[in-house]
Amino acid sequence: MDTFGTIIVVLYFIGLVGIGALASRKIKNSTDFLVAGRNLGFWTFTLLVVSSICSGMTILGVAGLGYATGWPSIWEQIFVPLCAAVCILFFGTKMHAVAAKTGYVTVQDYFAHRFYSPRGIRATSAVIGILISIIYLVGQYISISMVLSWLFDIPYQWALVIGAVIVMAYTILGGLYAIGMASLVQGIMILAGVLLVGPVVIAAAGGLEHINTVLATIDVNMTHLWYPQVHPPYAKYAFLTPEYLVSFFFLLTFGLAAAPHVVNNVLAAKDNKYFKWSPLAAFVIYALIMYLCKITGFAARSMVSENMITLPTNVTNPSDYSFIVAAEHVFPDVFAPIVAIIVLSAVMSTTDRLMLTIGSYVSWDVYKQFLNKDASEASVTMLSRVAIGVSTVITLYLAWSNPPELLAWLIWMGIGVMLACFVTPLFAGLYWRRATREGAIASMIVGLVGISIISYAQYIKVIALPMHPSMYGFILSVAAMIIVSLMTKKPSEKVLNETKTGMFIRDKKA
Amino acid sequence: MIVGLPTDTFVGIIVVPVAISLLLLLWALRW
Numbered sequence: 001m002d003t004f005g006t007i008i009v010v011l012y013f014i015g016l017v018g019i020g021a022l023a024s025r026k027i028k029n030s031t032d033f034l035v036a037g038r039n040l041g042f043w044t045f046t047l048l049v050v051s052s053i054c055s056g057m058t059i060l061g062v063a064g065l066g067y068a069t070g071w072p073s074i075w076e077q078i079f080v081p082l083c084a085a086v087c088i089l090f091f092g093t094k095m096h097a098v099a100a101k102t103g104y105v106t107v108q109d110y111f112a113h114r115f116y117s118p119r120g121i122r123a124t125s126a127v128i129g130i131l132i133s134i135i136y137l138v139g140q141y142i143s144i145s146m147v148l149s150w151l152f153d154i155p156y157q158w159a160l161v162i163g164a165v166i167v168m169a170y171t172i173l174g175g176l177y178a179i180g181m182a183s184l185v186q187g188i189m190i191l192a193g194v195l196l197v198g199p200v201v202i203a204a205a206g207g208l209e210h211i212n213t214v215l216a217t218i219d220v221n222m223t224h225l226w227y228p229q230v231h232p233p234y235a236k237y238a239f240l241t242p243e244y245l246v247s248f249f250f251l252l253t254f255g256l257a258a259a260p261h262v263v264n265n266v267l268a269a270k271d272n273k274y275f276k277w278s279p280l281a282a283f284v285i286y287a288l289i290m291y292l293c294k295i296t297g298f299a300a301r302s303m304v305s306e307n308m309i310t311l312p313t314n315v316t317n318p319s320d321y322s323f324i325v326a327a328e329h330v331f332p333d334v335f336a337p338i339v340a341i342i343v344l345s346a347v348m349s350t351t352d353r354l355m356l357t358i359g360s361y362v363s364w365d366v367y368k369q370f371l372n373k374d375a376s377e378a379s380v381t382m383l384s385r386v387a388i389g390v391s392t393v394i395t396l397y398l399a400w401s402n403p404p405e406l407l408a409w410l411i412w413m414g415i416g417v418m419l420a421c422f423v424t425p426l427f428a429g430l431y432w433r434r435a436t437r438e439g440a441i442a443s444m445i446v447g448l449v450g451i452s453i454i455s456y457a458q459y460i461k462v463i464a465l466p467m468h469p470s471m472y473g474f475i476l477s478v479a480a481m482i483i484v485s486l487m488t489k490k491p492s493e494k495v496l497n498e499t500k501t502g503m504f505i506r507d508k509k510a
Numbered sequence: 511m512i513v514g515l516p517t518d519t520f521v522g523i524i525v526v527p528v529a530i531s532l533l534l535l536l537w538a539l540r541w
């Protein structure tokens with residue numbers, strides 16, 4: 001990238017840190033820092049949920065998977081946007097209404113209340129949440145470094161430090177206020193950028209019909225909705241079979257919706273009425289972005305087939321560069337910073353939220369609830385900031401060497417653990433009055449142990465399963481919740497009524 | 511074939527997101 005491009009990207013970074021500084025003026029107590037004073041407006045809230053999910057995977061990985069597998073991967077573009085709607089509608093509507101009265105700061109507060117377990121379930125859930133967030137964060141930093149080192153031709157480690165310092169700066173300064181405001185900017189950048197880049201790349205590749213014709217010549221199944229149900233798949237890229245897609249649905253739609261850095265956002269909305277239109281707005285905006293990214297990946301595949309572009313060969317994951325390389329080919333150099341900003345916005349918007357999630361779990365769920373119940377507001381906020389700093393250092397250490405293959409497996413496992421551990425307690429807690437504390441703890445632990453064993457067995461090739469390993473962990477966690485809940489004493493009516501538990505999404509009488 | 515895709519693929523990629531959007535619209539209208 002030339003000097004002009006570098007200046008634009010540096011200005012963008014300065015703008016983000018400026019947002020952090022601006023937001024820091026609003027921070028008066030820990031609630032301001034951790035849940036933005038429960039004061040986020042409709043669009044800030046909606047785009048916060050979307051951009052927390054919209055990670056490095058969304059731009060690079062989505063186009064990359066499209067490049068490698070064709071149309072069968074389009075389901076990802078339906079399931080992931082649907083996860084934003086599921087999170088807001090099924091988890092958010094009720095939890096926000098309860099939190100308005102109880103003052104929850106994290107989802108652990110809800111778990112502790114609903115499952116009348118101020119220590120056991122809070123600790124289990126917080127520890128699993130911190131571990132998942134760190135694993136996921138490593139993946140995000142690798143994405144940031146990949147983009148920065150590619151665009152600026154700087155060493156991977158430099159890029160890692162630059163990316164980490166920028167995100168850490170505005171997150172530590174302004175907490176969720178800064179993240180919310182940055183998400184608004186980042187969300188608009190991603191939407192406008194993808195709307196600009198996608199159609200131009202698709203047109204340059206010869207238009208949609210031509211792209212599809214080229215895909216069909218590579219493998220006719222690339223133009224179908226799924227690959228044939230053959231196990232093991234007939235090619236490495238042909239894994240999106242109907243059975244696998246079922247597990248993909250649960251993994252992406254429910255696993256991501258229950259992810260700590262996603263579901264905690266529902267506590268920050270200013271008004272419960274936002275939950276009326278926000279699911280639709282989040283789904284439509286996100287689906288639009290993702291469809292365009294995916295088709296840009298198809299376009300890149302067609303352009304490579306016709307020798308219009310060449311992907312880098314000295315990297316472990318060439319297909320993930322398809323979006324950047326195709327955009328660089330089509331646009332004159334002057335547009336390079338736009339491409340950089342789109343990708344960086346997507347990666348940073350998840351990174352910041354993950355860092356704050358770790359900060360809030362450490363300061364609020366571990367320190368305030370376990371170690372020092374009388375901790376002052378100032379000390380909780382300060383500890384959140386310290387935890388964000390420490391988690392960044394740990395993450396940088398883990399991401400420092402070039403990403404090993406094990407890491408990609410760990411990141412997918414991170415989403416899998418969310419499905420196997422958090423989805424059942426959340427759904428059962430909100431909608432099933434018979435769900436008990438013991439059932440919730442059992443479902444989390446059985447889910448975690450189940451997915452760990454099955455995943456590892458699959459990784460070392462002891463077993464080969466047709467679905468994603470998390471699906472089996474999820475089924476085990478549902479079974480554990482039902483069996484253990486029915487075997488243990490029913491929760492008190494008082495707790496169930498306070499937490500609005502029952503087979504309804506919204507209590508219209510309230 | 512529609513835009514180079516088998517008809518069922520084309521219908522699938524349009525119908526599913528539209529159906530989800532309609533369900534979410536229904537949720538908002540019944541609020």
